[in-house]
Amino acid sequence: MKKNFSVIAIVVVLAALFVGILSVQADGVKTLIVGFDQNFPPYGYVGEDGEYTGYDLELAAEAAKRMELEIVYQPIDWDAKDLELDSGTIDCIWNGFTMNNREDKYTWTEAYKGAGQVFLLAADSGVTDYSGLKGKVVAVQTDSAGLYAIQDEENKDLLDSFKELLVIPQYNEAFMELESGAIDAIILDIDVAKYQIEGKEDKYLILDEFLQKEEYGVGFKLGNTELRDKVQVVLDEMAKDGVFAELSEKYFSYDSCIMAACQPEK
Amino acid sequence: MTLTTILSKLAGGMLTSFSIFSLTLIFSLPLGLLVALARMSKNALVKGIMRIYISIMRGTPLMLQLLVVYFGPYYVFGIKLSPNYRYWAVIIAFVINYAAYFAEIYRGGIESIAPGQYEAAKVLGYSSSQTFVKIILPQVIKRIIPSITNEVITLIKDTSLAFAIAVTEMFTIAKAIASSEKTLMAYVFAGIFYYVFNFIVAMIMERIEKKLNYYH
Numbered sequence: 001m002k003k004n005f006s007v008i009a010i011v012v013v014l015a016a017l018f019v020g021i022l023s024v025q026a027d028g029v030k031t032l033i034v035g036f037d038q039n040f041p042p043y044g045y046v047g048e049d050g051e052y053t054g055y056d057l058e059l060a061a062e063a064a065k066r067m068e069l070e071i072v073y074q075p076i077d078w079d080a081k082d083l084e085l086d087s088g089t090i091d092c093i094w095n096g097f098t099m100n101n102r103e104d105k106y107t108w109t110e111a112y113k114g115a116g117q118v119f120l121l122a123a124d125s126g127v128t129d130y131s132g133l134k135g136k137v138v139a140v141q142t143d144s145a146g147l148y149a150i151q152d153e154e155n156k157d158l159l160d161s162f163k164e165l166l167v168i169p170q171y172n173e174a175f176m177e178l179e180s181g182a183i184d185a186i187i188l189d190i191d192v193a194k195y196q197i198e199g200k201e202d203k204y205l206i207l208d209e210f211l212q213k214e215e216y217g218v219g220f221k222l223g224n225t226e227l228r229d230k231v232q233v234v235l236d237e238m239a240k241d242g243v244f245a246e247l248s249e250k251y252f253s254y255d256s257c258i259m260a261a262c263q264p265e266k
Numbered sequence: 267m268t269l270t271t272i273l274s275k276l277a278g279g280m281l282t283s284f285s286i287f288s289l290t291l292i293f294s295l296p297l298g299l300l301v302a303l304a305r306m307s308k309n310a311l312v313k314g315i316m317r318i319y320i321s322i323m324r325g326t327p328l329m330l331q332l333l334v335v336y337f338g339p340y341y342v343f344g345i346k347l348s349p350n351y352r353y354w355a356v357i358i359a360f361v362i363n364y365a366a367y368f369a370e371i372y373r374g375g376i377e378s379i380a381p382g383q384y385e386a387a388k389v390l391g392y393s394s395s396q397t398f399v400k401i402i403l404p405q406v407i408k409r410i411i412p413s414i415t416n417e418v419i420t421l422i423k424d425t426s427l428a429f430a431i432a433v434t435e436m437f438t439i440a441k442a443i444a445s446s447e448k449t450l451m452a453y454v455f456a457g458i459f460y461y462v463f464n465f466i467v468a469m470i471m472e473r474i475e476k477k478l479n480y481y482h
Contacts, residue, residue, distance in 0.1 A: 033349065038438075039445035046442045048267050050275040072349065075442070076432045080333065084432070087340035089347045172445035196448065 031072045032064040035090030038075035039170045042195045042251045043096035055251040059112075059235075060094045060218075062243055066234040079142060079169070085221045092227070093219040096189060098145030100214040101152075107228050109235060111215035112244065114258045117146045119207040120186045120193045122178065127185075130158055130209065136184035139166040139174040146187035149212035171196075187211060191252055215258065236261040267447050272455065275443060279436030280459055283425040286435065290360040290421060297361060298368025305373055316369070323366030328359070329430045335359040336431040356428045364421060371413045375406035408478045415471040419464050436460075 036044035038052065047053035052073045064071035076084050084090045085106075096115070099108055119138075121127050127136075140146045147167065150159050159165060166183060168174050175196055177183040186193075190206070197204040218235075220228045238244060239261035248256040255262075305316040323331070336355035339345040379402050387397040426437035434442075440456035 031349075038434075038442040041446050045446040046267075046275070046439075047446070048271070050267065050271045074349070074432060075434055075438070077430050080430065080432070083333070083337050087337055087347050089349065089352070089432075170441065170445070172441065175445075175448070176450070 030069050031091075032060070032067065032069040033072045033074050033089070033091045034060045034064075034094045035074050035076045035081060035084055035092065036095035037078045037170075039172050040095060040192065042191060044073075044075075044094075055247055056094045056096060058247050059238070059243070062238055063231055063234045066237060067230055078144075081143075085219070088221070091220070092231070096192070096216055097219050098189075098214045099217045099219075100145060100212065101148045102145075102219070105222065106219035107222055107224050108217040108219055109228055109232050110259050111217045112235065112239075112259050112262075113216040113248075113256045114213070115216055115256075116190050116210040116213045117149045117187055118190045118193055118210060120178070120188060120197070121184060121205055121207070122181075123203050123205050125184060125205075127205075127207070129207065133158065133185060134161040135163045137164045137166060137182075138162050138185045138187060139168050139177060139183045140187040141171055141174070142167050142169055145189070145212070145214055149214075150187055152212075155211065191256075194252075235259065267443065272443055272447075272452055275439050276436055276452065276455055276459060279434065279439035280463070282428075282433065283422070283435040283437075284463075286356055286360060286425045286428060286433075287422055289357050290364055291418065293357070293361040294364035294368055297365040299372050301365055301369035302372035302376065305369060306376065320366045320369060323363050324370075328363050328424060329427050331363055332356065332359045332427060332430045335362075352431055352433055355431055356433050360421070360424070364417065367417055368414070371410050371417070372406065374413075375410040376402065378409060379405055411471065411475045411478065415468065415475075418467060418471065422460065422464055422467065 034057065036052075036054075036057065038044060038046060040054075042054055043056040044052065044054040052075070057073060060073075061071050074084075074090050076090065081090075081093055082105075085093060093106070096113075098115070099111055119127075119130075119133065125132075127133060138150075140150060149155065150165065166177075168177070171186070171188060171192065174183070174186045174188075178186055190210075193206050197206070218228075218231060220231075236259070239257060239259050244257035244259070244262055245255045248254065301316055301320070304312050305320065307313050307316075332355065335358050336347075336352065339351075340347050383401060383405070384397060387401050392401065425435050428435045429438040436459060437456055440452040443452035444450060
């Protein structure tokens with residue numbers, strides 16, 4: 001009797017595995033699956049109506065439309081982005097994705113936006129330059145451009161002057177920590193910082209000096225030049241049609257496009 | 267974002283959390299019983315396999331198991347993953363994890379039944395399967411309900427781990443709203459949602475417990 005049960009047990013486990021493996025197989029629908037961190041406004045986030053929106057997502061949607069692909073927004077756990085890209089569960093990372101220090105890890109489009117890492121602090125901290133960061137607790141997002149920038153050999157003295165560098169999973173947790181006074185500063189992208197302090201400008205300050213100047217591109221799995229080339233073609237078209245200028249104005253109040261196709265013809 | 271939008275978004279996420287919760291229970295409760303029986307099997311091989319299985323499931327974080335179940339087919343076998351698999355990977359990982367815990371609860375219950383029960387059943391002419399289904403199991407269930415309730419309530423809260431492989435359940439949505447709205451409102455509502463859900467579950471379990479308490 002007990003023997004029967006163990007046989008059934010094994011059959012059930014095998015059946016479950018089989019169902020799982022069947023559902024692993026990919027279907028043939030033509031989609032562009034864009035991976036992004038949904039906690040990263042203004043590049044990709046949950047908008048007023050509760051739907052995903054943002055500068056990069058709108059660009060991606062337009063690009064997909066021009067490539068006659070169906071766009072799928074796939075919010076991902078930022079820690080798992082390389083696993084997702086490698087295994088093909090997302091087609092690209094389009095998410096204020098910094099190219100600096102990652103040039104060899106992904107296949108990139110041309111950089112479309114200039115940006116940089118800055119320090120965000122509470123206004124009453126009275127800090128005005130990097131010397132004021134001595135003995136402070138500074139937070140930065142895991143596996144982010146800001147983290148690589150501060151860990152760079154060049155910034156070793158600055159890093160050593162901090163009391164602690166806190167690596168946090170998501171920026172919104174860092175903002176809560178900063179607001180509550182648990183940390184003193186956050187290293188983050190300038191436009192993300194500006195978005196966050198919108199309406200609270202009197203409570204926060206951003207240090208003028210950039211920790212690192214950088215460029216954003218769309219990242220594909222290393223070697224996936226086929227899809228990259230297709231996307232690049234439509235990006236150039238979109239630049240010429242003024243899509244970049246228009247969306248950039250909407251989200252950042254200035255034209256941030258740095259692609260060659262965005263520059264006025266001489 | 268209006269309050270209605272926030273609430274309807276969270277409710278949508280709750281639906282995902284609830285479906286993970288209920289599918290996990292539907293599959294892991296029976297599977298757990300089978301695992302428990304296999305674990306107590308006289309066959310040393312079956313027993314050994316189940317021992318290792320339970321030990322791995324309890325000895326590694328559920329989040330790691332989620333990643334292995336989801337990305338394993340690609341990295342180990344080179345199978346291309348389909349987007350639909352995300353959700354099923356969550357269900358598979360939760361079911362095999364919870365079945366291991368349930369199995370040990372069942373085993374504890376089954377082993378706590380006095381041998382006299384088996385002897386009495388034998389004297390009365392019950393076959394061994396009849397003995398188990400009609401005499402042993404009802405007593406086991408009665409005894410293990412409080413432990414099961416514990417696991418069930420933990421399960422609801424564990425659903426928030428599903429985002430490790432990008433399944434957007436309620437807590438993930440709450441985090442996203444919190445980051446775009448710059449307020450903690452969404453977290454408060456998420457907490458209330460979880461609490462109310464757990465409250466209902468605890469109430470149902472208590473009622474079942476009372477109903478089974480027919481000898482007192």
